[in-house]
């Protein structure tokens with residue numbers, strides 16, 4: 406692993422209802438290129454808020470997120486002009502628990518919309534690339550299907566390659582397998598495993614401890630909006646220090 | 659009393675009725691187009707972040723929904739356009755007086771914009787927030803998200819309500835004869851003035867309005883079925 410910092414998160418805070426709900430309460434962490442960072446923690450600990458803050462789907466109350474050298478929480482970019490968050494979001498793929506495919510478009514249209522509309526890739530080229538990606542996840546023959554015709558596992562694989570079609574520098578996953586029937590979890594994890602092997606930088610919120618152990622190179626444990634422990638999978642799962650983490654692991658393992 | 663001679667007499671003025679149909683159709687079509695554009699703007703203002711725009715749009719919508727159409731049209735015609743003095747007096751298609759027609763389009767558009775904006779707003783809000791999040795996370799701007807992701811889904815959902823509004827506009831446009839627009843109702847009036855008979859002309863008008871609205875709702879229902887069929891392919 407290189408130590409090239411891709412995202413630096415500094416003292417990130419997200420409050421709701423004034424200060425009554427502290428979804429994030431001062432999180433500081435660096436995400437390096439090539440990291441597969443797995444975020445674990447009990448429900449309501451702020452995992453989703455953390456992940457969604459990284460591409461500003463949630464606007465943080467305080468703190469900064471420096472992505473590829475630019476503090477994207479600022480109103481103005483380094484050139485003094487208004488910061489264009491869309492520009493940075495292109496480079497951060499996101500995969501949601503509920504897939505969020507566009508139901509009125511075919512699989513192929515789902516995948517070419519952003520490359521064509523955002524990066525001005527010619528339609529034919531975008532389709533070619535999309536078909537290659539679909540082939541990699543074994544869904545090339547479903548290119549002209551509509552999302553409603555796919556199983557949950559297939560939808561999530563499409564959602565992953567839809568994000569990959571933008572050639573992002575990092576992929577963010579928020580519980581990508583939580584909405585799936587158990588027999589479909591494996592096919593999605595396989596795609597993610599493959600992606601990790603290719604060196605994609607990934608931040609993954611998951612309850613799949615097996616995946617965290619096997620694929621992650623760093624594990625973050627969050628509780629009450631705070632980052633309580635961070636370490637290698639071995640350190641976190643075999644030698645947990647924080648009592649909250651010990652308690653959490655005793656319940657989920 | 660309806661008589662055959664009465665109909666014959668009334669139909670001698672078929673040209674007036676034909677012009678009335680052209681006028682009513684143009685009026686309604688323009689109203690739907692401008693009303694829809696206005697409604698989109700209003701809906702976006704009401705859902706947007708700016709409090710001032712939100713307040714203006716809300717007051718506008720409530721005002722137009724809470725006052726009678728005939729009052730609105732009189733205010734637009736007699737107050738806003740101050741009679742006919744400020745508008746050019748040429749004739750569209752050689753018979754529609756622009757100085758009457760234009761204020762009518764404005765008034766109807768302003769009115770239906772208010773109603774349509776509520777339809778559009780509820781349609782947009784019925785789309786899962788996850789759709790917007792997925793689109794924005796792919797780097798699409800809020801405008802492109804609206805255009806490619808939200809509106810196509812929302813419009814499909816609200817098409818029945820929009821169709822209903824179109825039919826309503828055709829019917830309500832009949833009020834425009836009160837400011838001298840030469841629509842179907844004004845043809846009735848003209849025939850009455852010339853023949854001293856109104857009943858037959860009214861029946862003809864009824865048939866004409868029905869022939870406009872009924873197929874319209876059928877055509878839209880057909881498209882609606884076609885579009886929702888795409889969902890289940």
Ligand SMILES: Nc1ncnc2c1ncn2[C@@H]1O[C@H](COP(=O)(O)OP(=O)(O)OP(=O)(O)O)[C@@H](O)[C@H]1O
Pocket residue numbers: 421422426427428446447448449450451452453454455
């Ligand atoms: N829009 C919101 N308004 C108010 N409170 C919120 C909002 N979004 C999240 N929260 C609160 O912030 C806290 C953190 O939520 P978050 O969704 O990040 O937790 P999580 O770790 O992802 O939980 P889960 O495992 O259940 O998904 C929770 O207490 C939640 O209730």
Ligand SMILES: [Mg+2]
Pocket residue numbers: 452453454580
């Ligand atoms: Mg969550």
